[in-house]
Amino acid sequence: MKKPYSEKAMEHFLNPKNMGEIDDADGIGEVGNPKCGDLMTIYIKVKDGTIEDMRFKTLGCAAAIATSDMICEMAKGKKIEEALKITFQDLVDELGSLPAPKVHCADLAQRGLKAAVKSYESKK
Amino acid sequence: MSKKIYLDNASTTPVEKEVLKEMIPYFSEKFGNPSSIHGLGQEAKVAIDKSRKKIANFLGCDSEEVIFTGSATEANNIFIRGVLGSFENPHVITSAIEHDAVLKTVKKSGVDYTVLKVDEDGFVNPEDLKKKIKKETVLVSVMYANNEIGTIEPIKRIGEMIEKENEGRDRKILFHTDAAQAAGYLSCNVDELGVDGLTLSGHKIYGPKGVGVLYKGSSVNMRPIIYGGGQEEGLRSGTYNTPLIVGMAKAVELIKEKNKKEKTEELRDYLIREVLKIKDASLNGPKKSRLPNNTNFSFQGAEGESLVMILDQEGISTSTGSACSSKTLEPSHVLKAIGLKDLQAHSSLRVSLGRKTTKKDLDKFLAVLKEAVERLRKISGR
Ligand code: FES
Numbered sequence: 415m416k417k418p419y420s421e422k423a424m425e426h427f428l429n430p431k432n433m434g435e436i437d438d439a440d441g442i443g444e445v446g447n448p449k450c451g452d453l454m455t456i457y458i459k460v461k462d463g464t465i466e467d468m469r470f471k472t473l474g475c476a477a478a479i480a481t482s483d484m485i486c487e488m489a490k491g492k493k494i495e496e497a498l499k500i501t502f503q504d505l506v507d508e509l510g511s512l513p514a515p516k517v518h519c520a521d522l523a524q525r526g527l528k529a530a531v532k533s534y535e536s537k538k
Numbered sequence: 539m540s541k542k543i544y545l546d547n548a549s550t551t552p553v554e555k556e557v558l559k560e561m562i563p564y565f566s567e568k569f570g571n572p573s574s575i576h577g578l579g580q581e582a583k584v585a586i587d588k589s590r591k592k593i594a595n596f597l598g599c600d601s602e603e604v605i606f607t608g609s610a611t612e613a614n615n616i617f618i619r620g621v622l623g624s625f626e627n628p629h630v631i632t633s634a635i636e637h638d639a640v641l642k643t644v645k646k647s648g649v650d651y652t653v654l655k656v657d658e659d660g661f662v663n664p665e666d667l668k669k670k671i672k673k674e675t676v677l678v679s680v681m682y683a684n685n686e687i688g689t690i691e692p693i694k695r696i697g698e699m700i701e702k703e704n705e706g707r708d709r710k711i712l713f714h715t716d717a718a719q720a721a722g723y724l725s726c727n728v729d730e731l732g733v734d735g736l737t738l739s740g741h742k743i744y745g746p747k748g749v750g751v752l753y754k755g756s757s758v759n760m761r762p763i764i765y766g767g768g769q770e771e772g773l774r775s776g777t778y779n780t781p782l783i784v785g786m787a788k789a790v791e792l793i794k795e796k797n798k799k800e801k802t803e804e805l806r807d808y809l810i811r812e813v814l815k816i817k818d819a820s821l822n823g824p825k826k827s828r829l830p831n832n833t834n835f836s837f838q839g840a841e842g843e844s845l846v847m848i849l850d851q852e853g854i855s856t857s858t859g860s861a862c863s864s865k866t867l868e869p870s871h872v873l874k875a876i877g878l879k880d881l882q883a884h885s886s887l888r889v890s891l892g893r894k895t896t897k898k899d900l901d902k903f904l905a906v907l908k909e910a911v912e913r914l915r916k917i918s919g920r
Binding site: 433515 | 840841844847860861862865881884916917918
């Protein structure tokens with residue numbers, strides 16, 4: 415039987431590497447999950463259009479935490495336009511598997527990044 | 539992995555050894571249909587009659603008033619829909635913290651209903667309830683003790699109030715209580731409680747899953763919701779499930795000997811004291827009149843389902859009322875009814891003790907809990 419959470423997802427949930435704030439962040443995105451009431455904040459540091467650093471703070475389920483961590487990992491080092499192309503499916507694929515009702519949590523991570531980019535661009 | 543610590547006894551309990559032993563012969567050896575007239579059938583019938591007697595003893599009622607069902611949910615449905623279906627234009631009152639087996643049944647019944655508010659500890663106020671009674675009211679259903687926050691409702695007082703109300707009424711009001719959570723620790727004598735209907739569950743009291751009991755006072759008229767062979771006075775057709783019925787009765791019989799109320803209360807109070815030492819931790823539900831085995835907390839900045847999962851990693855089973863863990867992504871209706879904000883409900887953790895729970899288990903749990911809360915607060919930054 416397939417486990418609801420893959421081992422990789424569990425690892426990102428239990429030991430996220432990218433949590434925390436960036437003090438001098440260039441963009442901060444705050445999003446909430448209207449469905450379950452979860453909160454996520456994404457911080458980005460941008461240099462020459464590339465996401466140099468990215469961190470998160472998430473109050474949410476294991477899927478929300480794991481996808482937050484994963485999107486940081488995947489977006490770091492990418493050009494902003496490229497990073498914005500990461501879909502929630504990419505996140506789910508990369509993590510292995512998430513329980514079906516949890517797919518919307520991956521969506522939250524993607525929206526968090528978008529919001530951070532928007533705040534960065536509005537500051538430019 | 540080290541020993542598993544099971545702290546989700548409000549969800550379900552394991553079948554007690556003695557219970558299983560009683561059940562086993564009725565699967566393959568004494569498998570007769572109790573409705574058959576031959577020896578094998580009669581042997582099973584005797585077992586069912588004896589079981590019924592045991593339950594009647596526990597409830598302080600007649601054997602004829604005991605109906606075996608497939609679950610507590612089914613018992614609630616049979617009673618509520620059965621009663622409502624036998625009146626013209628009925629009205630029913632229930633509480634906002636009922637289990638869905640009652641709340642949804644009432645809401646879907648298609649009749650006029652009132653859902654009574656509870657206070658911040660989950661208590662129903664009998665006076666408030668009285669005010670909701672109408673000329674059309676035929677049924678009141680209030681749970682004996684809540685499954686999430688452990689509130690023990692004043693069933694006896696409600697029963698007395700209804701009895702008084704009934705004195706001058708044409709339409710007598712029937713009173714039902716779901717005692718699925720209460721049965722392990724509280725007296726279920728139906729006369730003392732003043733109820734006309736009462737529900738029990740097998741698997742919450744170390745009996746098997748798939749069996750429940752409905753007490754139905756002999757004077758209650760109701761309509762069946764399941765039709766068939768006419769078992770259980772026509773109210774619950776379906777071949778008798780002898781092993782489960784025998785197991786249910788044995789489980790009820792063992793309650794007195796096995797459930798240590800005082801000891802459990804002590805452990806509960808110890809747990810509450812220790813957990814509340816954690817910063818920004820709060821207790822959900824009452825301090826007094828609380829089920830001996832129930833605790834429920836909120837930890838600001840730590841989401842409940844994540845907590846449950848971290849605890850599970852360490853072999854500790856608990857549960858949460860967080861929206862994240864529910865199929866509908868709605869937070870627990872019970873926590874909302876006692877006035878918790880969505881975010882507080884979001885960070886709730888229910889820890890329910892059982893017969894086997896020791897202080898050592900709780901200490902291990904506390905250590906893991908503290909670390910888990912800290913870790914999740916770091917991640918959430920709240
Ligand atoms: S964050 Fe609530 S369900 Fe995932």
